[in-house]
Amino acid sequence: MKPIGVVASGSSAAIAPIQVYKQCELDAKEEAFVVVKDEAKNLNYLGVLRNLRMQDPLLSPNLRSSVVDNPGLARMGREVVFETSAVRIIGVLREDGSLEPSTQPPTPRSEVYLVESPSDVNLKLEKGLVVGSHKYSGIEIPLSPKSLPYHIGIVGATGTGKSRLAIALIKEVLANTDWKVLVFDHSGLDYKPYFPDKAVSADEVLPDVEDIYNHLANIVKEREEDAYLFYTLIAYIVAGGDPGAVKSRLQSEVRQFGRREGGTDEGGLEGIISEFLSTNPEEALKHVNWDLAKFGEVLSSVAKALGAKKTTPAKYRVKLASKARGFFESLKRRRLSVGELLGRLDKERVLVVDLSTVDYEERASILNAVLGRLWDRIDETKTPVNTLVVVDEAHNYACRECGSVDIIERTAREGRKWGLGLVLVSQRVVDFSTWVRNNINTYFFSRLQTPGDLQNLQGDLDLGGITQENIALLREREFYFAGLGNPLRHPVLIKVKTV
């Protein structure tokens, strides 16, 4: 290892100020690993260089000096210029290559050596998932698989290499753990091409009844809890999309039980609901003939049965005809139930849901339905599912106002108990709900879209002196790796492996 400087006065167990040797100024780089050899204490400290500064004792930025007015003098006295830095101490290197926490300050005048290759320190880190290596030394920094259920954030401006990092992680998880990986690919461009035979298109996925209802209620926008629409949907599903069947059923039940108070046929509807509850909704949905005109007919029968004003079904039908046509057309094509989708995940271990084939609102409901079903499994079986859920462009799904935020928050809060981990990939962590952010324990972050994002990360993580300046210098594929999953327990700069 090459000596590059000495520890200066004022070191602590966490930070050692150093002065860099004159001839080594080109070798000392922000984020380089160094070893401080403290012969007085017989300890070797592993650390990282931060806060490199060039100093000139004769040229204070705040005092006028003769050097400024005399360029000849400035040229002559260059040897007084010197470089300083702060070594952020990661730990004390043991003989066997393991690290122990640093509890004593390195002795001033100890020499500092640059780590230029993995063999320089022979660091022994716990085995894990390798997505990249430390930028300058090439030392692999594996992510601990135990941190998967404690959730991971991958954050950076566009083009920094977030999705490639996520792909590197997915491949490592598949190769080195028994976990499954479910990916929600927002654009259909970032993940699907890497797993072409493990992809399903969101427009093949049959939403569940609640999602279909929510979507239609959103279109009609009458009232939040819209009884007409709700009963219509249930009746339509039970009758497989046959308006005649609904009508005769309502009438026959009226004949059987007599008209109820207020002259309605609600008794018939209750029978329909009971039948719905005794069927498997997922199976029933697969056999429905989705037709907007027929749905409108059922709506009229149901509204009449519920004693609605005559104008009500007409109003609904017009709204549905103008805005729900595309949705009904898409329902016709959808034959893959959420249960079958998860069955495929069980078999293949990795599944990419291409969300780009449906509109924005529906993307969140699909995520909701799939993740919700995983939670149903957990609630029923009370056993871990060991599944990593990767959400690309996650600010669209984990923001306070997002339709899927509740299920993501539940996963963020409770997933650790059941082996359900999130990887949220995003340009804007600032948009995540506070619950989500507070529960992400490992971060990879690169150049950020907004300065506010670094402040947010600072609130959740020990950034070890990393500043906006450091981040602004990062290039494509360069990420700081910080938090629980980092075996060094100190944020370090990695270069993501080629994907």
Ligand SMILES: Nc1ncnc2c1ncn2[C@@H]1O[C@H](COP(=O)(O)OP(=O)(O)OP(=O)(O)O)[C@@H](O)[C@H]1O
């Ligand atoms: N690990 C990598 N291996 C190879 N190329 C990479 C890697 N990371 C980034 N790149 C290059 O950088 C480009 C951008 O990477 P990527 O799509 O992962 O960025 P991103 O941060 O996800 O961008 P966006 O937010 O726009 O989706 C890639 O097309 C590729 O050329």
